[in-house]
Amino acid sequence: MGSLAGKTALVTGASRGIGRGIARELARQGALVAVHYGENEQAAHVTLELIGQEGGQAFPVRAELGVPGDIETLYSQVENELAQQGQGPELDILVNNAAVSGSARIHEVTPELFDRLFAVNTRSLLFLVQRGLKNLRNGGRIINVSSAATRIAYPESVVYSMTKGALNTFTLALAKELGPRGITVNAVGPGFVETDMNAGKRTTEDAAAELAAWSVFNRVGRPSDIAEVVAFLASDASRWITGQCLDASGGSGL
Template identity: 75%
Template sequence: MGTLAGKTALVTGASRGIGRAIARTLAAEGALVALHYAANDHAAQETLDLIDQDGGQAFLIRAELGIPGDIHTLYTQLEDELTQRTTSRHLDILVNNAAVSGSARIHEVTPDLFDRLFTVNTRSLLFLIQRALNTLRDGGRIINISSAATRIAYPESLVYAMTKGALNTLTLALAKELAPRGITVNAVAPGFVETDMNAHKRADPQAAAHLAAWSAFNRIGHPDDIADIVAFLASDASRWITGQYLDASGGTRL
């Protein structure tokens, strides 16, 4: 029996990278995991198959964030699936991992880029949480995936960093708002991680070495490094931690 046996979890952006690792880890700890993804059916199915092979339980939810009706589409599927599988619509763990990126310095930012990133990374996340509060159990967990770019100046991705800064503020406010229900709200901030987002940089040995050197451990992070932290925050062992920004960057730029 894992630490999350009998729990239900929603992980957004679960088809690849950090989201996939988080979903697999939560499922390995016994949670029934809803795997949200936007469009990549093949990658989402791979995540589901991996969880099945590990002996876990999960199901897929397809919903593109940042378009009209996105939250309704997501939660209609989620609640239907949970009712069928558990006879209840209740959720215990919400991991907000889905996000879009866009590299742009201040002179490169366009209104379209700004609107796209804030719509998906901030607006959709806010209303996703708002809707989740109807079904999230007292004593539940909300875990927001932030970025070390909110602690360390990273002008190359200005708007992306701004969206994650807004997420940190949301985390702090919700932690106080939801404490009477025993719900904890925390943010986890990765640095450079081996995902598709950084694949082009890792393919270049010189660029990969440069990224690794940012960490005190002189390596790029692995998705499992982040997933294990999220699993701890999702468990009862983290019940006395809320409103926190957990730096998960491997000591980047200490």
């Protein structure tokens, strides 16, 4: 029996990368996981297959974020699937991982890029939580995936960094708001991680070495490095931690 046995979790952006790692780890710990994805159905099914092979339970949820009706589309699927499994609509764990990136320095930023990143990374996240509070049990967990770019200046992706800064502020305010319900709200701040989002930054050996050099351990992070921190925050062991952003960047920029 894992530490999350009997729990139900929703992980957004769980088809690849960090989200896939989180979904797998929560399932390994015993949670039933709703694997959300936007467009890549094939990648989502890989996540589901891996979870099944590891003895976990999960189901897919498809909803494009950042478009009209996105939040209700997502939750109606979650609730319908849970009903088919003989369960109520309640959730115990909400992991807000879904995000889009867009490298651009200040002179390269366009209104379209700004609007797209804030629509998905900030606006959808806020309303996803707002709607999810109807489902989240008292004593539940909200975990937001942030970025070390909120701590270390990274002008190469100024808008992306801004969206994650907003997420950290949201985490702080929400933790105080939901304290009376026993719900903890925390964020995790990865550095560079081996994901599709960062694949373009590792096109040469020199580029890969440069990314690795950010960490005091001289390597790029793995999704499992982040997933295990998230699993801790989802467990009862983290019950006295709320309103925090846990740096999970391998000491990047120290």
